Amino acid sequence: MTTVHDGEPGAVSTTASRPRGAHPLLIFLAKRVAITAGLLLGVTVVTFGLVNVVPGDPVTANLSDQALNDPAAVAAFREKWGLDQPLWAQYLHYLGNLLHGDLGHSQQTGRAVLDDLLHYVPATLELAIPSMVLALLIGTGIGMLAAVRNGRLTDQLVRIGALLGLSTPPFWLSLVVLYVFFYQLGLAPSGGRLSTDFSPPPTVTGMYTVDAALAGQWDVAWDAAQHLSLPVLVLTSLTVAMLVRFVRSAMLEVLQQDYIRAAYAKGLPTRVVLRRHLLRAGLVPVVTVSGLAFASLLSGTVLVESIFGWPGVGQYAYRSATALDLPAILGVSLFVALVYTLVNLTVDLLYGLIDPRIRLS
Amino acid sequence: MSVSPRRLLAGASALATLAVLSVSACSAGGSGGNANGAAKTLTVNTSFVLKTLDPGRVYEATGLTAVHALYDTLLTFKGSDVSKPAPALAESYEASPDAKTFTFKLRQGVTFADGSPLTADDVVFSLNRLKNIKASPAVTVSGLTVTKTDDSTVVVASNTPDPNIPVVLSMPSTAVLNSKAAKEHGATDGADAAQGDTAQQYLDTNSLGSGPYVLKSYDPSSQVVLEANPKYWGTKPQFSRVVLRNMDVQTQKLTMQRAESAEISLDISGKLLDGLPGSLQTSGVQDTVYFLFLNADPAVSKVTSNPKFNQALRAAIDYQGIAALYGKGAAPGAGLVAPAFPGTLPAGEESKRDVAKAKALLAEAGLTNPTVKFTYPAITYKGVDLGTVATKVQGDAAEAGIKLELNPQPLTTFLDEMRGGKSPLGFTPQSLNYPVADSLINNMAPGQATALRSGWTVERADPAVVAAGKKVTETLDLAGRAAAMQEWQRLMNQSSPYLVLASNSSIVVATSDLTGADYNAAGWQVDIAAVGRK
Numbered sequence: 003m004t005t006v007h008d009g010e011p012g013a014v015s016t017t018a019s020r021p022r023g024a025h026p027l028l029i030f031l032a033k034r035v036a037i038t039a040g041l042l043l044g045v046t047v048v049t050f051g052l053v054n055v056v057p058g059d060p061v062t063a064n065l066s067d068q069a070l071n072d073p074a075a076v077a078a079f080r081e082k083w084g085l086d087q088p089l090w091a092q093y094l095h096y097l098g099n100l101l102h103g104d105l106g107h108s109q110q111t112g113r114a115v116l117d118d119l120l121h122y123v124p125a126t127l128e129l130a131i132p133s134m135v136l137a138l139l140i141g142t143g144i145g146m147l148a149a150v151r152n153g154r155l156t157d158q159l160v161r162i163g164a165l166l167g168l169s170t171p172p173f174w175l176s177l178v179v180l181y182v183f184f185y186q187l188g189l190a191p192s193g194g195r196l197s198t199d200f201s202p203p204p205t206v207t208g209m210y211t212v213d214a215a216l217a218g219q220w221d222v223a224w225d226a227a228q229h230l231s232l233p234v235l236v237l238t239s240l241t242v243a244m245l246v247r248f249v250r251s252a253m254l255e256v257l258q259q260d261y262i263r264a265a266y267a268k269g270l271p272t273r274v275v276l277r278r279h280l281l282r283a284g285l286v287p288v289v290t291v292s293g294l295a296f297a298s299l300l301s302g303t304v305l306v307e308s309i310f311g312w313p314g315v316g317q318y319a320y321r322s323a324t325a326l327d328l329p330a331i332l333g334v335s336l337f338v339a340l341v342y343t344l345v346n347l348t349v350d351l352l353y354g355l356i357d358p359r360i361r362l363s
Numbered sequence: 364m365s366v367s368p369r370r371l372l373a374g375a376s377a378l379a380t381l382a383v384l385s386v387s388a389c390s391a392g393g394s395g396g397n398a399n400g401a402a403k404t405l406t407v408n409t410s411f412v413l414k415t416l417d418p419g420r421v422y423e424a425t426g427l428t429a430v431h432a433l434y435d436t437l438l439t440f441k442g443s444d445v446s447k448p449a450p451a452l453a454e455s456y457e458a459s460p461d462a463k464t465f466t467f468k469l470r471q472g473v474t475f476a477d478g479s480p481l482t483a484d485d486v487v488f489s490l491n492r493l494k495n496i497k498a499s500p501a502v503t504v505s506g507l508t509v510t511k512t513d514d515s516t517v518v519v520a521s522n523t524p525d526p527n528i529p530v531v532l533s534m535p536s537t538a539v540l541n542s543k544a545a546k547e548h549g550a551t552d553g554a555d556a557a558q559g560d561t562a563q564q565y566l567d568t569n570s571l572g573s574g575p576y577v578l579k580s581y582d583p584s585s586q587v588v589l590e591a592n593p594k595y596w597g598t599k600p601q602f603s604r605v606v607l608r609n610m611d612v613q614t615q616k617l618t619m620q621r622a623e624s625a626e627i628s629l630d631i632s633g634k635l636l637d638g639l640p641g642s643l644q645t646s647g648v649q650d651t652v653y654f655l656f657l658n659a660d661p662a663v664s665k666v667t668s669n670p671k672f673n674q675a676l677r678a679a680i681d682y683q684g685i686a687a688l689y690g691k692g693a694a695p696g697a698g699l700v701a702p703a704f705p706g707t708l709p710a711g712e713e714s715k716r717d718v719a720k721a722k723a724l725l726a727e728a729g730l731t732n733p734t735v736k737f738t739y740p741a742i743t744y745k746g747v748d749l750g751t752v753a754t755k756v757q758g759d760a761a762e763a764g765i766k767l768e769l770n771p772q773p774l775t776t777f778l779d780e781m782r783g784g785k786s787p788l789g790f791t792p793q794s795l796n797y798p799v800a801d802s803l804i805n806n807m808a809p810g811q812a813t814a815l816r817s818g819w820t821v822e823r824a825d826p827a828v829v830a831a832g833k834k835v836t837e838t839l840d841l842a843g844r845a846a847a848m849q850e851w852q853r854l855m856n857q858s859s860p861y862l863v864l865a866s867n868s869s870i871v872v873a874t875s876d877l878t879g880a881d882y883n884a885a886g887w888q889v890d891i892a893a894v895g896r897k
Binding site: 056057063112177185321 | 404406414415422497498499500501502505557558563564567579580582583584585586588606608609610611613614617618620621773774775776778779780782796806812813
């Protein structure tokens, strides 16, 4: 059970009775783990159901036209993938494997879905982490600037810019960025994670820039960083546009609080007011939005990944969905649900760090 | 509130500058990037259609391109010519007069990439495995029996006369694997191979062939890297390394516009060819036919099953205008066989528009302003948005008094609907799985599996069409078959439920320094090992 303290959004407090001596944080985490397990189970039920009710048959999506005319080939495919079993039996079989950590194999490629996810997630992380860090720094800065300049030209420009950013389709921005920085200026590579003359570094984290640096392959690391630049630029721009509006409105709200006026009234310098009071209080709602933005980046930015040829979760999800590859679709759905859950948990825990008034009780 | 924001402004500006610098600091320029090894690497950009590199299962374009470079087949095609198989692993072959038995004499001294010799046992194993796995390409060899008479002689026998067996045995899926190594990694050629063969995952990341290249790395979302096979028995390829790179088609165009050397693109066709620099070279042939299919089953549609409506719609369409939508390399469609393949109808035999005739036919059919649901996949195929073509068909039909209700569908839904035989009217592109046009008869002639999806039974068909199809399959010499195929298409154009709109080219775009970058319609698109430098 969670309640909100002091009117702050998202504040966490556990009020249910608990065993004597158990730390509230542990109880809180245990509950969240239980909720997560239930949530993931629900995701499997819903996804399994949805994939099986949408028009389209995995057999027709995966076999050639000629093979479809051959009953033996169709029967072999159905038997191999258990599609000849009743739906409930297929689901129970999937669930049984899931409990053993087996996400099944992709009907398209025959590869283990877990291996695929472990392969594609680092590529997405390599895009998402720098995009998020840059977006947070830039978005917070610009949002605060707009708030303190409320109603003036700077504020108007920031608001227009943010609106334009939010209205910009990611694929269009990707193409524009490619056209300008790759085609016209020749400053960045067009796509992929590495130039074709390089081989990927030995896998440690799966992130090429990190792995190449760890292996001392600085030329590979530099090349990988160059390949990151354009997709990161696009994702950063889009995330900044989203953050700026939230930061601005959150900061404006704080700026109207009595304690800010009091701080100015007692003669505190502006920089101190901004850092000690405005930034800290205004960040609470921003953290929530940032969490969602980061989860969104991690769960796949399909079009951006597609245009930049980036082999991440988004592309994997897209390919799986278009081929009605049930095990892969379920695997991606579970991953996305897990990401959102973990991000929400992190956000809840961060509240306490940002605002001391929010505490687990 | 009068708060000076200078510090904030400075911070935000610094961060923004940093972000811009992170881009502008980059200096890769061309997609090839670093000059290290640039002369040795050939980059092939393509929008991946890739599920596997297992020859027994490979069926998609990108996989076929790679497998052709990794493995040898008994026969092959050279350059763009798909009319006559050329020797590969088999230095010669003999066909029996009844076209049921083909005897292949294997080349001596061929070794796999691991150095072990290639023998007749490997050929027998590989073809039987292909047949028994029952994956997508198995249909091409389903009626064949493969045996060896000695270590260098293989006999392929067919249940029925089939002069096209040499063509089938030129296809990448008939590639010869190192049987001993394959068995060690789970491969089997037994009758239970559909369930018992577990070699796909190994074969996706390791090649077991005798081809000019070996597989270095495989990522179905990103890139496939090939390296020259130092033990290759034939002419060594000029590029020691080839990278097949997954790239969106728009990005391919931008990339090729900046490419300076050793780079190929496989998906720029149609209108996308407009604006390419003249320094790039292109190679292509019309290998794709776009057609409408009308359901001949009155239970599905009383309108489309009416032969007069069929003829009215044929007369209503502006074929020249539709071909223009496809851009360079397209032409109004004549018959179901695309110009790339033997047996195509000559230019000039395409259908012609006659709106007055269409209206008269509708009146004869007793139909006034008929309305038909028109289903098609909402995709862009080879640079052409099918929705644009469908809208043009809709407009043409409207001028003759036919109302088409556009029903775009996701590809999988469209395929399901089409194969379920429920669409009154549909639109789809079609390429041949291998360069034998008369395979169309096995699918699209009255009563065959694909025809039945349009409700076209033998009873509903003109007996002349049935007889013409039979004549094709009974003709054993290939030139005679091609002529019979043309006759079959002429009759199909008169009464079949298929209405050919246009044919379009697949194109290989290459930088000017390359040689041998010829488009091949046999499935592998371009023979990577044949690409060299001027």
